Amino acid sequence: MPHVRVFVTLKPALLDAQGRVVQESLHSLGYKQVEQVRIGKVLDLQIASSENLPQQVEEMCKRFLANTVIEDFCYEVLS
Amino acid sequence: MPHVRVFVTLKPALLDAQGRVVQESLHSLGYKQVEQVRIGKVLDLQIASSENLPQQVEEMCKRFLANTVIEDFCYEVLS
Structure with missing residues (x-):
């Protein structure tokens, strides 16, 4: 069964307030x-x-997992 | 300047309620x-x-970035 790891991060131009507090x-x-x-x-x-794994994952990210107005996403297939 | 990516995840034995809702x-x-x-x-x-990068990062994770009672952490040095 494929294991996919998706990263969702704030776009670099935006202030990451949570990250700032941690820093x-x-x-x-x-x-x-x-x-x-x-x-x-x-x-x-x-x-x-x-089946169509990259397409599936990309669609899930765009529709639901990431807010593409303010976030970038990428993913890797681990197995 | 080293760029380190730290992953903090809930221990596998624990129910991930947020993940369940997303699923x-x-x-x-x-x-x-x-x-x-x-x-x-x-x-x-x-x-x-x-200097002492792995040691530094491990210490930060254990002291602050991860709650090692319920979370696992790992990291990779990207550059």
């Missing part, structure tokens, strides 16, 4: 060397059929 | 072939110094 927290813990943090989602999908 | 939504959109969805976080870190 500041890391700084206050002493990790001053961390210069940027950006946070996204990773979705691990187990898909029953591998 | 059911995909089913109701017609993607019945999706058998499981698990959702995690991906953190892209830009780190100024590559």
Whole structure:
């Protein structure tokens, strides 16, 4: 059964407020060397059929998993 | 400047309620072939110094980025 890993990340031009907060927290813990943090989602999908897999996954991302106005997505087929 | 990608995912034994909801939504959109969805976080870190990089990242994950009681983490150095 194919295992697909989908990454959904905020477009680079947009401020990632959550990432900013994590970066500041890391700084206050002493990790001053961390210069940027950006946070996204990773979705691990187990898909029953591998028929038209890239097409299926792309369609799911565009219709539902990612908000393509503000987010980019990419995916890799792991098995 | 090293770019490190950290994955934080719920331990496999735990129910991923958010993933379950996404799976059911995909089913109701017609993607019945999706058998499981698990959702995690991906953190892209830009780190100024590559000194002791694996140690640094591991420490940050254990202290702050992951809750190791319920979450697993792994990371890869991208550049």
